Amino acid sequence: MINTTEGFSSMMLHLQTGFDEKGAPQYKDKSYTRIAPTATQDDVYAVGEALASLSSYQLHHIQLQNREDLTRA
Numbered sequence: 001m002i003n004t005t006e007g008f009s010s011m012m013l014h015l016q017t018g019f020d021e022k023g024a025p026q027y028k029d030k031s032y033t034r035i036a037p038t039a040t041q042d043d044v045y046a047v048g049e050a051l052a053s054l055s056s057y058q059l060h061h062i063q064l065q066n067r068e069d070l071t072r073a
Contacts (some may be wrong), residue, residue, distance in 0.1 A: 006037035007067035013048055015057035027060060036068070 013030045020026055032051070035044060044064050052059035 001073040008056040009035040012063040014060045
């Protein structure tokens with residue numbers, strides 16, 4: 001039997017850095033690891049917005065990747 005426990009998550013800020021010569025938007029990603037599994041999506045989004053506000057780039061979206069740790073019982 002396999003046991004599953006929630007592990008730490010990671011958050012990625014997808015920031016628009018400008019436009020290329022054809023006018024298409026360009027993006028840069030900034031990752032933050034070890035997000036507590038107890039953090040709510042609202043909390044993660046609020047922190048992501050706060051961190052993005054420190055950048056000169058515009059926030060496009062936030063991606064949250066949850067992790068599960070598997071162990072054999």
